[in-house]
Amino acid sequence: MYLRSWWSKFYNKPLKDPILDQYTVYELMYEFYDKISRKAAEDERAEQETDKIEDKKTDDTLKWIEEEERKEQELNASKSKDAQAESSAEDEWMLEQLKKQHGDDFGEDVDLKF
Numbered sequence: 001m002y003l004r005s006w007w008s009k010f011y012n013k014p015l016k017d018p019i020l021d022q023y024t025v026y027e028l029m030y031e032f033y034d035k036i037s038r039k040a041a042e043d044e045r046a047e048q049e050t051d052k053i054e055d056k057k058t059d060d061t062l063k064w065i066e067e068e069e070r071k072e073q074e075l076n077a078s079k080s081k082d083a084q085a086e087s088s089a090e091d092e093w094m095l096e097q098l099k100k101q102h103g104d105d106f107g108e109d110v111d112l113k114f
Contacts, residue, residue: 003028010035 007028008015023031 003032006032 003025004015004020004023007013007020007023008017013020
């Protein structure tokens, strides 16, 4: 009776529909499990597609992050080189000024890195 009720509800037909009388219990059971298994397979395919989309988004985000980190490291390295060059130029200028005030032999043992 459950299978007949399911069939009636699924196809929106009355329980006394003459077509329903033509089904055997085996056929009703097959149709019932066929619908369930097809629905489960469809849900699984949809979930796999969703997972693929999410994985692609994640991969794209990770690639973007890696690229941004690489750019930031290059920028920091460039800034560091510029800062070192600027610091070196400032050190030379300072030593030059000290030598002008205190003589050419001043600053031989001076370490400006502190």
